[in-house]
Amino acid sequence: MAVLPGTPNNDTLLGTNLNDTILGAEGDDSLRGRNGNDSLNGNDGNDTLFGEVGNDFLDAGASGNDFLDGGTGNDTLFGSVGNDTLFGQAGNDILEGKKGNDTLDGGTGTDSLLGGEDNDFLTGGIGRDTLNGGLGNDTLIGGATGDILIGGSDDDIFVLATGEGVDQIRDFVFDQDQIGLSGSLTFEQLTITQSGSNALIQVTDTGESLATVSNANATAFESDNFINEFNI
Numbered sequence: 001m002a003v004l005p006g007t008p009n010n011d012t013l014l015g016t017n018l019n020d021t022i023l024g025a026e027g028d029d030s031l032r033g034r035n036g037n038d039s040l041n042g043n044d045g046n047d048t049l050f051g052e053v054g055n056d057f058l059d060a061g062a063s064g065n066d067f068l069d070g071g072t073g074n075d076t077l078f079g080s081v082g083n084d085t086l087f088g089q090a091g092n093d094i095l096e097g098k099k100g101n102d103t104l105d106g107g108t109g110t111d112s113l114l115g116g117e118d119n120d121f122l123t124g125g126i127g128r129d130t131l132n133g134g135l136g137n138d139t140l141i142g143g144a145t146g147d148i149l150i151g152g153s154d155d156d157i158f159v160l161a162t163g164e165g166v167d168q169i170r171d172f173v174f175d176q177d178q179i180g181l182s183g184s185l186t187f188e189q190l191t192i193t194q195s196g197s198n199a200l201i202q203v204t205d206t207g208e209s210l211a212t213v214s215n216a217n218a219t220a221f222e223s224d225n226f227i228n229e230f231n232i
Contacts, residue, residue: 042066051075142167160210167211180230187226194218
C-alpha cells in the first residue's frame with residue numbers, strides 16, 4: 001500500500017499496482033489510481049479523479065467543480081459542494097453528488113445514484129439502476145433496462161423513452177413533477193391504465209410499456225403532466 005500526498009500546487013498523482021491512498025491538496029489536481037483498490041481524495045480545487053482498475057473510493061473533497069471517473073470495478077464516488085460530474089463506468093457503482101448542480105452517470109452495471117442537494121441530472125446507463133434526485137429540481141433518465149426512479153423533493157422530471165424497459169416511478173407528485181417523453185414521443189401516443197394501485201404508461205400503437213407510476217390514479221394524468229418530444 002502506498003500513500004501519495006499532494007502539494008498546494010496543481011499536482012498529477014499516479015498510483016501503483018497496490019492499494020493506494022492518493023491525496024490531493026489545494027490545487028487543481030489530477031489523480032489516477034491505476035491498478036488496485038484505491039482511495040482518492042481531491043481536497044480543494046477543481047480536481048480530476050480516475051479510479052481506473054479495481055474497486056475504488058473517489059471523494060471530490062472539500063470544494064471545487066470536480067470530475068470523477070470510477071473506471072472498472074465496483075466503485076464509490078462522492079461529489080463535493082461544487083458542480084461535479086460523476087461517471088461510474090463499468091461495475092456496480094455508488095454515486096452521490098452531494099451539494100451543487102451535479103451530473104451523475106452510472107454507466108454499465110447495477111448502480112445506485114443519489115443527486116443530493118440542488119438541481120441534478122442523473123442517468124442510470126445500462127443495467128437495473130436506482131436513481132434518487134434528493135433535494136432540488138432534478139432530471140432522471142433510467143437508461144437501458146427498467147430502473148427505479150425517485151425524484152425526491154421539489155420539481156422533478158422523469159424521462160421515458162421507447163426500447164429502454166419498464167421504469168418504476170416511485171414518487172410522482174401531481175402539479176409538481178413532470179414526465180419527459182424522449183425523442184418524438186408525445187402524450188397523444190400514450191395509453192394510461194390502472195394496474196392495482198399503480199398507473200401503467202404504454203405506447204398505444206405498439207403496446208410497449210414505458211413505466212409504472214406508484215400509487216397513482218391513471219385517470220388523473222393530463223397532457224400538462226408530460227413534456228412532449230423532450231430532448232436533452
